[in-house]
Amino acid sequence: MSQPTLTIFYQFNPWNPTIGGIQTCIRYVIKYAPKEFHIRLVGTGNGDPNMPVGQWSEAELFGRKFSFMPLIELKNDNIRGLVPTTVKYTMALLGRDFSSDFMQFHRIEPTIAASGWSGKRIFYIHNDIEREMKGSSEGGGILWRYFPAAYYALESRLVRQFDRILSCNTKAAQQYQQRYADITERISYLPNTVDGEVFYSLSPSEREAGRIKLAQELGLSIDTRFILFAGRLHPQKQPLLLVRSFAALNDPDAHLLIVGQGELEEDVRAEITRLELSNRVTLLPPLVQAKLADLYRVSSMFVLTSAYEGLCRGSIEALACGTPVVTTRAGETPNFLTADSGIICEEQTPVAIAEQWRKVLRNPENYPSEAxxxxxxxxxxxxxVNGIYTELLENWQSEQGQFSGAYA
Structure with missing residues (x-):
């Protein structure tokens, strides 16, 4: 029996240390999908001459070999350009044929180019599109917010091509089921995941030693307590609210770590300067998962000030490292946080958010790593990941067996 091919479509390069739930989702598929799959990734180039644009190259990640084709060059996918990357990527797909046994999409627009391709199609929904259309108090949002009727018309035209639609947000899944009642059985909730081989908890003594070591490396007092945010500095995440909340906390022993890049980075730096927080906030570029996990494990909390989310992968990574989460009511995280694993901020103001952070700093024993x-x-x-792709594999094998039997 031949090997099934799974082709993944998304505008990123798996060897770049980018921050994003979609990128991590794809990396986990490469790592944990059954080895029976031949995986192909149609992504973006980073200038590597060994992986020329528009050509298949043999690649390896997590010890797994797969095929990789960069469609376009993209220096930094954490920064949005004047022309949306999705548009460039979709245009580069036109005129090509990537027919496969399975095709995995993470944006609906690229499927415009896939109308003649054969194979089962899987669509991942990573955000609450209705909320995303509204943007945030810090601006931004997707460009479709200016043309919502056009987007929903396009979505309605394209959505029925998918054999499975998976959403990491229960509200988004319900919205799709309501909008497309004729295909509701294809739409389901699938939570984001965390790699337990990378994100795991330490003993209290190890956490404390790591915290002191980081404080010393940054030239800070050994009494410093770290508050961590990791994510793109985009309007969705409301990073200016993050910085203002830290200012409102006004705790000399607290230090804010911001890991990420994005279109609001200069605004964030300016706000830090304006609020005279330069010695109390450290900005770091995107980190590889192992180094990010080290920061989760030594921080007092992971914080989110987002306007909207799907299921923020940073929140489940932090929890897996034994670190509580304090979040605004955005996305799926508030639906599974417990009273001893984090706090939900109902009010999106600096003072209200700072007050919730203060509870964790003052009472860490109320949020034990085990919880x-x-x-x-x-x-x-x-x-x-292995479960869902094992199911797809078994269905494919069954279909192949029936096909072979019909011609035996």
């Missing part, structure tokens, strides 16, 4: 880890046990990528 945090317990919350995300069902989200282990080894089991979730």
């Amino acid at each position: 945090c880890v317990r919350v995300v046990k069902p989200y282990d990528a080894r089991y979730v």
Whole structure:
């Protein structure tokens, strides 16, 4: 029996240290999907002459060999350009044929180019599109927000091509089921996942030693407590609200770590300067997962000030590392946080958010590592990803057997 091919479409390069839930989702598929799949990734180039644009190259990630084709060059996918990357990527797909046994899409627009391709199609929904259309108080949002009727018309035309539609947000899944009642059986909730081989908790003594070591490396007092945010500095995440909330906290022993890049980076730096926080906030570029996990494990909390989310992968990574999460009511995270694993901020103001951060700093014993880890046990990528792709593989094998039997 031949090997099934799974082709993944998304505008990123898996060897770049980018921050984003979609990128991590794809990396986990490469790592944990059954080895019976031949995986192909149609992504973007980073200038590597060994992987020329428009050509298939043999690649390896996590010890797994797969085929990789960069469609366009993209220096930094954390920064939005004047022309949306999705548009450039979709245009580069036109006129090509990537027919496969399975095709995985993470944006609906590229499927415009896939009308004549054969194979089963899987569509991942990573955000609440209705909320995303509204943007945030810090501007931004997707460009479709200016043309919502056009977007929904396009979506309605394209959505029925998918054999499975998977959403990491229960509200978004319900919205799709309501809008497209004729295909509701194809739409389901699939949680984001976390790699337990990378994100895991330490003993209290190890956490404390790591915290002191980081404080010393940054030239800070050994009494410093770290508050961590990791994500793109985009309007969706409301990073200016993050910085203002830290200013409102006004705790000399607290230090804010911001890991990420994005279109609001200069605004964030300016706000830090304006609020005279330069010695109390450290900005770091996107990090590889292992180094990011080290920061989760030594921080007092992971914080989100987002206007909207799907299921923020940073929140489940932090919890897996035994670190509580304090979040605005955005996306899926508030639906699974427990009283001993984090706090939900109902009001999106600096003072209200700072007050919730203060509770965790003053009462860390109320948020034990064991409680945090317990919350995300069902989200282990080894089991979730392997499970869904094992199901696809078994269905494919069954269909192949029936086809062979018909011609025996």
